[in-house]
Amino acid sequence: MSAESLHEDRGDGPPSRPPTRAGGKDLPGATVARLPVYLRALDHLGAATTVSSGVLAEAAGVSPAQLRKDLSHLGSYGTPGVGYDVAHLRVRLGQEVGSASEWPVVLVGVGNLGRALAGYSGFHSRGFRVVGLVDPSPALVGTHVRGLVITDLTELEPLVARTGAVIGVVATPADAAQSVADRLVAAGVRSILNFAATVLVVPDGVQVRKVDLGQELAILAYHEQRRSEPAPLDRTGPGAPAGAGPTAASPRRTSVLVGGEGR
Amino acid sequence: MSAESLHEDRGDGPPSRPPTRAGGKDLPGATVARLPVYLRALDHLGAATTVSSGVLAEAAGVSPAQLRKDLSHLGSYGTPGVGYDVAHLRVRLGQEVGSASEWPVVLVGVGNLGRALAGYSGFHSRGFRVVGLVDPSPALVGTHVRGLVITDLTELEPLVARTGAVIGVVATPADAAQSVADRLVAAGVRSILNFAATVLVVPDGVQVRKVDLGQELAILAYHEQRRSEPAPLDRTGPGAPAGAGPTAASPRRTSVLVGGEGR
DNA sequence: AATTGTGAATACTTTCACAGCG
DNA sequence: CGCTGTGAAAGTATTCACAATT
Numbered sequence: 001m002s003a004e005s006l007h008e009d010r011g012d013g014p015p016s017r018p019p020t021r022a023g024g025k026d027l028p029g030a031t032v033a034r035l036p037v038y039l040r041a042l043d044h045l046g047a048a049t050t051v052s053s054g055v056l057a058e059a060a061g062v063s064p065a066q067l068r069k070d071l072s073h074l075g076s077y078g079t080p081g082v083g084y085d086v087a088h089l090r091v092r093l094g095q096e097v098g099s100a101s102e103w104p105v106v107l108v109g110v111g112n113l114g115r116a117l118a119g120y121s122g123f124h125s126r127g128f129r130v131v132g133l134v135d136p137s138p139a140l141v142g143t144h145v146r147g148l149v150i151t152d153l154t155e156l157e158p159l160v161a162r163t164g165a166v167i168g169v170v171a172t173p174a175d176a177a178q179s180v181a182d183r184l185v186a187a188g189v190r191s192i193l194n195f196a197a198t199v200l201v202v203p204d205g206v207q208v209r210k211v212d213l214g215q216e217l218a219i220l221a222y223h224e225q226r227r228s229e230p231a232p233l234d235r236t237g238p239g240a241p242a243g244a245g246p247t248a249a250s251p252r253r254t255s256v257l258v259g260g261e262g263r
Numbered sequence: 264m265s266a267e268s269l270h271e272d273r274g275d276g277p278p279s280r281p282p283t284r285a286g287g288k289d290l291p292g293a294t295v296a297r298l299p300v301y302l303r304a305l306d307h308l309g310a311a312t313t314v315s316s317g318v319l320a321e322a323a324g325v326s327p328a329q330l331r332k333d334l335s336h337l338g339s340y341g342t343p344g345v346g347y348d349v350a351h352l353r354v355r356l357g358q359e360v361g362s363a364s365e366w367p368v369v370l371v372g373v374g375n376l377g378r379a380l381a382g383y384s385g386f387h388s389r390g391f392r393v394v395g396l397v398d399p400s401p402a403l404v405g406t407h408v409r410g411l412v413i414t415d416l417t418e419l420e421p422l423v424a425r426t427g428a429v430i431g432v433v434a435t436p437a438d439a440a441q442s443v444a445d446r447l448v449a450a451g452v453r454s455i456l457n458f459a460a461t462v463l464v465v466p467d468g469v470q471v472r473k474v475d476l477g478q479e480l481a482i483l484a485y486h487e488q489r490r491s492e493p494a495p496l497d498r499t500g501p502g503a504p505a506g507a508g509p510t511a512a513s514p515r516r517t518s519v520l521v522g523g524e525g526r
Numbered sequence: 527a528a529t530t531g532t533g534a535a536t537a538c539t540t541t542c543a544c545a546g547c548g
Numbered sequence: 549c550g551c552t553g554t555g556a557a558a559g560t561a562t563t564c565a566c567a568a569t570t
Contacts, residue, residue: 216472218362223295224430
């Protein structure tokens with residue numbers, strides 16, 4: 001467990017950092033999920049030197065109130081009557097989101113999806129660098145993809161150690177995912193982005209985020225189906241009394257669901 | 264059976280969908296997002312004829328209480344002292360999630376990611392069938408990927424009409440995404456899964472779900488960074504009372520974040 | 527006058543805990 | 549008994565609305 005972080009310096013340890021990080025406390029989870037969105041939205045108005053919450057919120061696809069609330073958690077630097085300083089805000093968000101430095105990422109599973117991910121520009125542009133591709137297939141090991149050699153699965157641990165990666169991406173078939181995750185964790189990885197259709201079980205302290213492409217579609221299909229069948233057939237349940245149905249009026253809000261997140 | 268319905272009564276027309284859906288009540292959004300997970304979890308215990316909430320919940324990565332609550336919204340059919348009937352539950356969930364029928368899906372943007380998506384087994388296994396690949400690149404148009412011909416972007420509308428697709432997947436570069444979305448919507452698509460790093464603006468009534476791979480990583484990085492910086496520098500905030508709260512016990516629960524969803 | 531930051535109000539989700547059924 | 553279904557409590561998240569600030 002002494003796999004110490006080799007990447008310590010990304011420039012904010014030393015006292016030269018102007019804005020000290022905010023109170024060191026947890027932002028609400030929902031806010032964290034939106035910070036990257038704001039950061040990206042900022043990039044689309046590099047020209048202006050200030051933005052109001054209204055403008056930036058629109059670009060990010062959230063309400064102005066929500067944007068202000070989120071930023072307020074950062075102890076932000078808006079100026080009443082004016083807005084937020086774009087440059088300043090960008091730095092602040094970058095710090096918070098951690099994209100100030102380059103995070104080395106190891107990607108396991110170089111199938112169709114893995115290959116696509118290896119070349120995904122969105123990773124690099126946000127401060128992530130794929131430093132290792134791993135696959136067990138003898139046919140792939142040794143070949144190059146996007147300028148990186150594919151390493152054999154047996155070499156996973158040394159690869160992680162050598163690159164100092166703390167983030168791993170699992171893009172293997174479902175049945176291999178858990179074992180890969182176990183090894184990543186053992187090798188020192190503490191955050192995993194899981195594309196396999198499995199729930200990964202990991203030790204306390206390791207983060208997992210799951211992206212299930214099929215699931216996303218399924219959620220869309222649910223709503224799609226719902227609307228194509230306006231006449232509700234009554235529930236064929238046994239005794240289940242329809243009792244507890246407060247269900248006020250149908251929420252007339254925008255039915256646009258934005259964001260992979262909540263909602 | 265690939266016999267697709269021939270009528271293209273899309274737009275608003277009620278497609279004649281076979282499976283009768285139950286009660287017209289809206290499920291909570293968070294529940295909807297989990298139904299596909301349960302369905303998938305069920306597949307991993309086909310042997311047993313019944314499951315308890317505890318077992319299924321574990322397989323799905325949620326708490327037993329949450330599973331029961333979720334299923335209760337379906338007016339579910341559990342048997343006290345025994346559990347849920349696996350076969351029955353599978354049918355019920357399938358109905359609700361809409362995977363009882365095959366949804367035709369059009370995929371726009373056949374780059375690395377699009378190509379991976381086209382061959383993604385998770386789509387097919389969940390009742391989605393990619394019926395069209397679209398790209399503007401002359402080099403790609405006419406070529407085959409996974410048994411499908413790539414159609415030119417100019418043919419988007421007729422393709423949607425012909426296939427009756429109501430779901431579209433946008434896997435284009437960010438700057439093309441909005442225009443593609445506009446055209447999909449105009450052609451009759453009402454649900455869009457967006458992989459481009461842009462917030463899509465769509466008319467009322469059209470659903471969009473966004474999957475931003477870079478963003479997912481950024482969220483992991485946030486937590487990662489946070490933990491590598493144990494010494495919180497106090498912030499010099501005006502008015503912000505550090506007091507906020509002793510925060511009694513640190514949330515000792517699993518710090519595993521499961522699911523692309525909520526949280 | 528415009529726009530932030532934020533308490534208070536509302537809405538949504540998860541968890542608890544237990545009554546009741548098989 | 550064991551396990552479901554569910555009210556009620558607790559916890560989060562979003563929206564409102566307004567006083568404060570430049």
